Amino acid sequence: GDSKQFVDRLAAYAAEKLGVKFLFGTTVEGLDIEGDHVRAVMTSAGPVAGDAVVISMGPESGLLGRRYGIDLPVYPVKGYTATIPLEDESKGPTMGGADEDRLIGYSRLGNRLRMSSTAEFTGFDRTFKPADFKTIISTGKDLFPGAFDEKKAVFWAGLRPMMPNSVPVIGQARYKNLYLDTGHGHVGWTMACGSGKILADLVSGRKPEIDPQGLVYGG
Numbered sequence: 001g002d003s004k005q006f007v008d009r010l011a012a013y014a015a016e017k018l019g020v021k022f023l024f025g026t027t028v029e030g031l032d033i034e035g036d037h038v039r040a041v042m043t044s045a046g047p048v049a050g051d052a053v054v055i056s057m058g059p060e061s062g063l064l065g066r067r068y069g070i071d072l073p074v075y076p077v078k079g080y081t082a083t084i085p086l087e088d089e090s091k092g093p094t095m096g097g098a099d100e101d102r103l104i105g106y107s108r109l110g111n112r113l114r115m116s117s118t119a120e121f122t123g124f125d126r127t128f129k130p131a132d133f134k135t136i137i138s139t140g141k142d143l144f145p146g147a148f149d150e151k152k153a154v155f156w157a158g159l160r161p162m163m164p165n166s167v168p169v170i171g172q173a174r175y176k177n178l179y180l181d182t183g184h185g186h187v188g189w190t191m192a193c194g195s196g197k198i199l200a201d202l203v204s205g206r207k208p209e210i211d212p213q214g215l216v217y218g219g
């Protein structure tokens with residue numbers, strides 16, 4: 001699947017049908033805490049008050065959480081993707097898969113091929129250079145000869161929000177109205193909808209439809 005297309009359309013749907021307001025390009029700078037609850041989120045656009053606050057900032061979640069006494073050991077693990085238009089669609093894969101020797105995953109996004117790999121510990125550095133994609137490209141050429149022109153590749157690097165035990169953290173933490181939904185590591189998109197469902201149930205005071213045993217912070 002195309003995760004970018006998914007979130008773009010989900011955001012458009014949420015804004016249009018549910019009245020959700022997104023503050024894009026706004027940085028969270030801290031939390032305004034009063035007693036046992038969070039009064040507001042302090043942002044570059046000013047304070048944003050709310051009934052409930054969810055920390056869901058990818059690998060940066062741990063940095064914010066630890067400032068407020070939450071022992072959240074989320075850490076960044078860097079990975080790379082190359083996305084290339086298929087010159088000859090019949091030579092590309094028809095379904096996703098992996099080269100298990102070279103640890104390269106691949107999937108078909110319409111008429112594009114996306115290949116991903118690597119788990120690097122480089123802190124919060126999101127930079128990349130062409131040499132980082134050598135193995136991805138050579139593996140793609142071996143697996144799908146003649147399918148693409150490597151000069152058209154679009155490169156990207158991102159940070160997976162890993163937990164030491166690979167189990168995400170979903171639930172209330174430390175303050176009455178503060179929640180966590182983070183730490184999904186290398187399968188965060190796959191788990192996003194289920195995690196959101198659990199969190200929505202918890203925030204709304206409902207018994208979660210999906211059993212959250214082992215996922216709730218401190219539980």
Ligand SMILES: Cc1cc2nc3c(=O)[nH]c(=O)nc-3n(C[C@H](O)[C@H](O)[C@H](O)COP(=O)(O)OP(=O)(O)OC[C@H]3O[C@@H](n4cnc5c(N)ncnc54)[C@H](O)[C@@H]3O)c2cc1C
Nearest residue numbers: 027028057058060079080158159184185186187188189190
């Ligand atoms: C190379 C690679 C390949 C992957 N492949 C897959 C895959 O095939 N399937 C899959 O399910 N998952 C995959 N993942 C993992 C997936 O991308 C993550 O698990 C997922 O993105 C985590 O979602 P998240 O919303 O928790 O965090 P993120 O996607 O990291 O989102 C966090 C957001 O918080 C924002 N943010 C951080 N700090 C602040 C701040 N101070 N103020 C405001 N905003 C802030 C960030 O800008 C970002 O938009 C892959 C990851 C990588 C790197």
